[in-house]
Amino acid sequence: MKKSNLAGAAVFISMAVNNVNAANMAYVEVNANNMENTACYVRSDTKKPYFDIVSIFAANINGKSPDSPEIYFNSNVSAVLNSDQVANLQKRGMKVLVTLLGNHENAGWACMTDPVAAKKFANAIVSTVNNFHLDGIDIDDEYSTCKPNNYSITMIAQAIKSNPAFKGKLLTKALFNDYYYFKESYNGHKLSEYLDYGWEMSYSNGNFDGRLTQYLQNGMTADRLMLGGWASRFYPDPFAIGQYSVNNHLAGMMVYDITKTSQDYLSRLLRSENDQLRLDVLPGCLQDKIR
Numbered sequence: 212m213k214k215s216n217l218a219g220a221a222v223f224i225s226m227a228v229n230n231v232n233a234a235n236m237a238y239v240e241v242n243a244n245n246m247e248n249t250a251c252y253v254r255s256d257t258k259k260p261y262f263d264i265v266s267i268f269a270a271n272i273n274g275k276s277p278d279s280p281e282i283y284f285n286s287n288v289s290a291v292l293n294s295d296q297v298a299n300l301q302k303r304g305m306k307v308l309v310t311l312l313g314n315h316e317n318a319g320w321a322c323m324t325d326p327v328a329a330k331k332f333a334n335a336i337v338s339t340v341n342n343f344h345l346d347g348i349d350i351d352d353e354y355s356t357c358k359p360n361n362y363s364i365t366m367i368a369q370a371i372k373s374n375p376a377f378k379g380k381l382l383t384k385a386l387f388n389d390y391y392y393f394k395e396s397y398n399g400h401k402l403s404e405y406l407d408y409g410w411e412m413s414y415s416n417g418n419f420d421g422r423l424t425q426y427l428q429n430g431m432t433a434d435r436l437m438l439g440g441w442a443s444r445f446y447p448d449p450f451a452i453g454q455y456s457v458n459n460h461l462a463g464m465m466v467y468d469i470t471k472t473s474q475d476y477l478s479r480l481l482r483s484e485n486d487q488l489r490l491d492v493l494p495g496c497l498q499d500k501i502r
Contacts, residue, residue: 234263235463235480236383236410236437238310241267242287244470244500246296250303251496252469252477255489260303261477263463264381264408266349267291269310270339274318277357278328282339283314290501292343306346306381311336312353319355321392323363333370337377347381347407352389361395368405369397385439386411390425403430410465412439417447419455439465440480442473449476453483471497 237249249265270288274280284292288309291297297307313319323329336348348371352364364384371377384402386409393402409431411422423436438461440452456464464480466473478490 234306234408235261236264236266236408236465237262237469238266238268238465238467239469241291241500242285244468245498246291246307247299248471248473248497249469250300250305251493252474253491253493254481255491256485258491260305261481261490262305262466262469264306264308264346264383265300265469266308266310266383269312269351271312271314272318272320272355273314273316275316277318277322278325280318280323280332282311282335287500294501296501297344301344301346308347308349308381308383309339309343309345310349310351310385312351313355315354315356317355317357319357319359320350320352320367321359321361321363322355322357323367324360326366329363329366330370333367334374336367336371337374337380340380341376345380347383350382350384352385352392353387361392362397364392365395365397365400365402365405368402369400372405381407383408383410385409386426387413390429393426393429393431401430406431406435408435408437408462410437410439412465412467414439414441414444414467415446417451419447419452423461433460434462437462437465439467440476441467442469442476445476445479449479450483453480457484471499 239246249262250260252261254261267288271283272280273283300307340348371382382405384406413422416422419438438452438456440449453464474492481488481490
């Protein structure tokens with residue numbers, strides 16, 4: 212199997228270790244799809260769900276001021292959170308997160324400057340996770356109109372992880388050309404210290420080394436990184452994404468936008484692990500989104 216030929220690949224390979232807790236992750240656009248479909252796709256060898264982690268996409272950050280962010284759920288996100296879908300997935304052994312995403316307003320992950328306000332926001336996030344019996348929170352720093360800085364996310368992440376009520380929960384991040392947040396320190400600590408996983412989402416970019424190296428050079432380790440693919444796009448080839456992930460001992464694979472018709476994409480990912488494996492779909496399992 213071909214290894215990375217990137218200049219400086221020694222940095223990559225030296226950090227790549229076998230991860231016995233390897234996991235695959237899915238985003239589900241709940242405005243159009245049912246969360247429980249992620250549990251319908253199972254491995255032929257274990258009969259267990261292909262995905263270990265799934266995130267509700269997405270709750271939002273609203274607010275007129277960067278230091279007064281508010282967590283907002285649209286009707287579809289609320290419907291999922293107030294249904295039995297989260298519990299049903301957890302019964303199948305899957306971790307369920309909610310993604311928190313900017314909403315074209317003057318508040319967001321990267322814009323806070325007041326440590327007291329950041330702690331208040333972090334506590335609200337932790338309360339949300341626990342109130343809805345979730346397994347963690349996923350950071351997606353997009354679509355906010357406020358002025359960003361390089362320490363806000365780290366400040367919030369530190370406050371989340373230091374909250375005792377978040378113990379045992381996952382803090383993850385969608386990654387997209389944002390390695391500058393990983394370069395800076397806040398109170399002597401870096402963002403990579405607080406993240407359980409990060410998944411890189413430059414979906415159309417086939418330069419896998421280029422997508423990940425900046426994060427590896429700034430504190431993330433291979434066993435906490437995933438390459439992302441988009442289930443409706445077959446470039447880059449999902450087989451290549453999977454093969455690269457296996458060869459470089461990444462944490463697993465992230466797939467965006469799982470729907471009722473994602474079997475072909477996921478089958479190619481699974482065959483990259485072992486060409487004898489097959490992705491099965493549980494009979495009568497796939498559903499439309501809840502109303």
